[in-house]
Amino acid sequence: MSTAREIEEAIRTMPSSERDKLLRHIPALFPELAGDAEWDRIIQDERSRPELSKLLDDTEEQLRRNPNSLPRMKASDFAE
Secondary structure: OOOHHHHHHHHHHOOHHHHHHHHHHHHHHOHHHOHHHHHHHHHHOOOOOHHHHHHHHHHHHHHHHOOOOOOOOOHHHHOO
């Protein structure tokens, strides 16, 4: 198999037990999808990120001056 379409078609033909097993192994096949590991890597990266630092500093200052200046997050904000 050499294309994503061929792989997709092959997955669709697999028995559900095999698809379930594949789903459990996806993080090992695609480490970039393993969210916690990726966040840990980002957090441990000591490179300077001045634009991100400025954004966070500005947001913290805005919240310090006016805690209600940003909208509150709700669980429904994360629903798909």
